Amino acid sequence: MGDAAEPPASDTTWQPVEVPHSWNRIGSYLPGSPAAATLKRPIDQTQGVGWYKLTLPAARLSGAQRLWLEFEAASRTAEVWLNGQRLGSHAGGFSAFRFDATSAYRQGGSNVLLVKVDNRAPETLGVQPTLPLAGDFFVHGGLYRPVKMIVTQAAHFAMLDHGGSGVYAQTRSIDNGKAAISILSRVRNDAGRALRGQVVVRFVDRDGKEVARQASPVQLSARTDGEARIDLTIDQARLWQGTADPYLYTMVAEFRDNKGALLDSVSQPFGIRTMALDPDRGFLLNGKVVALHGVGLHQDSGQDGWALSDSDIEKMVSTIREMGANTIRLTHYQHGPVVHALADKLGLILWDEIPLVTAWTLSPDEKEAPKAVADNARQQLVEMIRQNYNHPSVAVWGIANEVDFGPNRPDFIGKAVSEVPDPRGLLTDLNALAKAEDPIRRTVLANCCENNGMPGVPDVSGITDGLGVNRYMGWYYGKADDFSSVLDGLHQKHAGQPLALTEYGAGGATSQHSDDPQGGPINASGRDQPEEYQAWLHERVWPQVKAKPYLWGSWLWNSFDFATKVRKEGDSIDINTKGLVTYDGAIRKDAWWYYRVNWSAQPAVQIAGKRYVDRAYGVTDVKIYSNAPETELLVNGTSIGTMRGCAFATCVWPGVRLTEGQNRIEARARFANGVQTDGVDWTVGRDAAAAFRIDSGAILAAADPAHRFGSDAFFDGGAPGTADTRKNRYAPFQAAAITGTANRDQAATYRSGDFTYHIPAKPGRYTVILHFVEPSAERGKRVFDVAINGKVALPGFDVAAAAGGTLKAITRSLPATAVKDGLTINFKPTVGDAIVSALEVVPIDTPRP
Structure with missing residues (x-):
């Protein structure tokens, strides 16, 4: 690696690699991510010049045979030398290209191949402007697809046709089972004398039976290119029908001299089909x-x-x-x-x-x-x-x-x-x-x-x-x-x-x-x-x-x-x-x-949220993806119920109560050919099993030094917000300077508007602790009531007035009694929007079962 414009010195220490090869490795997951465990390798973001060196195997070309070097890709530009002779260059990191190496090749001797690749950004001084010029992906460097040596006769299908095979076939039409196919072949005569011959194209079915054959004469002067066009039909053609039936024929194109001797051949799978786009009907395959x-x-x-x-x-x-x-x-x-x-x-x-x-x-x-x-x-x-x-x-x-x-x-x-x-x-x-x-x-x-x-x-x-x-x-x-x-x-x-x-x-x-x-x-x-x-x-x-x-x-x-x-x-x-x-x-x-x-x-069943093992709440919705006719949920061996005909194969059991400690969640999907199951163990801590601690307005709960909070949940209405600000949606957030709290991140988020929390607490006595921060409103601009189970417990509350200004955290504690349906906490505005940054529902005696 380096930025040198010339090949490395002869005493340079080369690192052995295998092609396909790229020196770049980029991207990592943070510690603690499940994905980090299996993605362990050094990071290399270098964008620059890299050199590859190979001594080609000794071989002899017979008569007028030609030697070609084929690169399936080199990123993003490449220059190639053989035995010090520059064969050429290529700009573009994604397509194949070939060079004629015949004149530079030493038959039977040592042949040194040097390849310079360069994946520097196009705006770099002196770098060829090669697409892409921008983009939300990293352009890796190297010979990252295979490299091949190819030997042909002097007359051959085009090897320098933009990396193509030299043979190009189209299904022109399909009518009553008969497929009309047109084939264009590009050929080259590198010999010093003229050539008369023919291109023969035949199609072979999956069983090896030839179903069509056609030939076209070719006459080429010395060192010239030519074309052959062939039209043929296949009766009772079996169509390529996408995933339903991807049937492939084999197309064989042969370049022969006037005595019938084979000069070159190309063999490729070929599917017979028509495709169309319709503005109202969508995509059409074979009509x-x-x-x-x-x-x-x-x-x-x-x-x-x-x-x-x-x-x-x-x-x-x-x-x-x-x-x-x-x-x-x-x-x-x-x-x-x-x-x-x-x-x-x-x-x-x-x-x-x-x-x-x-x-x-x-x-x-x-x-x-x-x-x-x-x-x-x-x-x-x-x-x-x-x-x-x-x-x-x-x-x-x-x-x-x-x-x-x-x-x-x-x-x-x-x-x-x-x-x-x-x-x-x-x-x-x-x-x-x-x-x-x-x-x-x-x-x-x-x-x-x-x-x-x-x-x-x-x-x-x-x-x-x-x-x-x-x-x-x-x-x-x-x-x-x-x-x-x-x-x-x-x-x-x-x-x-x-x-x-x-x-x-x-x-x-x-x-x-x-x-x-x-x-x-x-x-x-x-x-x-x-x-x-x-x-x-x-x-x-x-x-x-x-x-x-x-x-x-x-x-x-x-x-x-x-x-x-x-x-x-x-x-x-x-x-x-x-x-x-x-x-x-x-x-x-x-x-x-x-x-x-x-x-x-194909039958499948999967419990969603399997990686969310340590649960913040003792009550949760359980979602199961299942395309079974019926799916059953079991928690700790007890059936929670069976669902049938779930919309878009997504079954949800709302408000499933978990117990303290480990909980075994199991899905049983019943298909016509048997039962498939999926399972996971979720854990609920002692505090989470009894209390509900909600970080309002947060899709991810902020870590709390004293208790386990969950993200915002159990709400109806309102909108999430934050006291933090940023210049635009791509810029990082600037943290608001909130005082009066040990958990700034928790205090910064909030739910505002006219909203209600439905807390599925077991019957019993609780303390409701409400956390407030006024992000921006002046006194008198935000006034609201807080009611618990329909009774106003905090009337006419003005956060800015109570806290003495904005960005000052305060709390209010209210007694509450949960009934069979739990607790309902309503935030009803009278001026502006109601607001809350977090709430805790904590038992003050042992909840009744």
């Missing part, structure tokens, strides 16, 4: 509507970064498929051949896209993409299309993601510019290029900001065939229940353009737990991101999304946590926690199980 629901995917793991093995990728895809997803959005760049081959085999529908993310200019004075950036975008688009052309799983070509921030771009994903350039010219050019490369597949892009109330947002709709929208209501803005109206509004606005939901979701920290995910505000750019809120948001959003038949696809964000150098959120550092599975792939969060029981027909 039939298929509801697409899936996930976004980044190509990194906590342990290996981008240097994933085939088995790593297979495990990731298996986790996605097990969840029941039938589509993957491969974000935000071209992914490798392994995931594409798996999608072909499993029937997953893919959205492929190039890394045109957020930014397309390098300096504040540029009004449009500079030529170097535009050229690189065009290059990466052509490479993506040609390298993935024959995969039946690929449905659409994505040309951009979130280039419509306008002046609202968050600082953490790239420098904001004072005068925003217009992306529409570049997008129009890329769209036309994609259509020229592949007239059959649809083009798409994903926007972020249209109709989101942001000023200066460029309208990028209408440029591509289909439109995707990334929307985070209930997380960065708005409310979770807004999805339905927002989607309907966009569908109505773009009535002729097929619409998809390309991102939605929330962060989820597996070490953070809330007693009620609606009890307080999450912190989308900070630490408060409990696992329960993530699950709650998905539970609210998915029913709305499912009810929109016009959506041609939906992809939640994200399948796995992933690395990003711009976040310190939840229980992690440099990790985006919106994944439904942790960065190491080891923990499936509650939200994963929610989709598992909704998307997959």
Whole structure:
């Protein structure tokens, strides 16, 4: 590693590595997080120059054979030398590229290969402007996909066709079971004399039977390129039907001379299918509507970064498929051949896209993409299309993601510019290029900001065939229940353009737990991101999304946590926690199980909140995800009841009382083929079993030096708030200077408005301790009554007057008697809003059973 422009000195000590390789490892979970236990490796965030050196195996080329070096990916730029001869360079960290190494290769002797890779940020002085220029993900460095030596004859299928195979097939039509297929083959004659031959293409079914064959003559002068076009039909074609029946033929293309001798061949799986996007009906596969629901995917793991093995990728895809997803959005760049081959085999529908993310200019004075950036975008688009052309799983070509921030771009994903350039010219050019490369597949892009109330947002709709929208209501803005109206509004606005939901979701920290995910505000750019809120948001959003038949696809964000150098959120550092599975792939969060029981027909049952072991309250709702016809809950061996037909496979038993100590929670899901169970042990401490201590307005309870508090719960009405302030939603909170308390964090949060707490206390006598802080109102601006079980116990209370000003903590203690239904504590305003920062309900004698 280093920033040197020249190869390392001969006496440099080289570190042995295996390719695929990346030197980067980024992202960690905080101590105490369940995910931290399995993610143990050194952190390396270096972005710079790295050198790879290899002595190639000695071999001899026969006659006019050619030697090629193929790199499946090198990030983000690469230069290659063989025996001191520079073979070439490549700009773009996600696509394959090849070099002709024939002239530099020493037959039978020692051959030294040197590769220089560079993953420095594009704005670095002297660095080639290579996409992505910005983005909420970390660009790892290295040769993180395989490198190969390939030997061909002098005449061969095109090896320098933007990393493609040289053979490109399209299903033109399917009529009465007969499939019409067109094949374009690009060939090259590197010999010193002319060549006459033919290209033969044949299709072989799964049983090895040849079902179609056609040939086209080829005549090439010395050292020239040529093309062969073939049209053929397959009778009684068995179609590639997505996950229902992902049937694959084998397409074999052969380049032969005029005597029939084989010069070169390409063999690839091929699925026969048609795909279409309809603005009202959604996605059509072979003329039939298929509801697409899936996930976004980044190509990194906590342990290996981008240097994933085939088995790593297979495990990731298996986790996605097990969840029941039938589509993957491969974000935000071209992914490798392994995931594409798996999608072909499993029937997953893919959205492929190039890394045109957020930014397309390098300096504040540029009004449009500079030529170097535009050229690189065009290059990466052509490479993506040609390298993935024959995969039946690929449905659409994505040309951009979130280039419509306008002046609202968050600082953490790239420098904001004072005068925003217009992306529409570049997008129009890329769209036309994609259509020229592949007239059959649809083009798409994903926007972020249209109709989101942001000023200066460029309208990028209408440029591509289909439109995707990334929307985070209930997380960065708005409310979770807004999805339905927002989607309907966009569908109505773009009535002729097929619409998809390309991102939605929330962060989820597996070490953070809330007693009620609606009890307080999450912190989308900070630490408060409990696992329960993530699950709650998905539970609210998915029913709305499912009810929109016009959506041609939906992809939640994200399948796995992933690395990003711009976040310190939840229980992690440099990790985006919106994944439904942790960065190491080891923990499936509650939200994963929610989709598992909704998307997959395979039997499953899972108790939610299993990682919330040490409970703050002795009474809790118990939620079970189950797609069984009936599901039973047992607590400490006693049945709490059986539920049937739970909406969206989510069964909730409210107000389940736990006992002091360990409690065994068990779910029994009865399926037609038997019973499946799930269980967990929850613990309730002595104090928590008898008392209720509530940190009002907090989604995560602040630690208390004397007692165990829970997050806000048992409330009806009101709204959470905090005395702390911040400049914007991405900025850190500035702690308010609250006096008169040993627990500032607890005092800072509050519930305000007209609200009631329904405390499920056992019958008996209690002391109700109310904690107050006036955050900002002057005397007389906030006056309210507090009533217990319908009787006013604290009349005309003015916190500012009682405390002698703002940000001064005070308490009031009130006697109370719980009846069969517990305690009802009502906060009724007369002037302004009522408010409370915390409350405690503490027994003063032994509660009656």
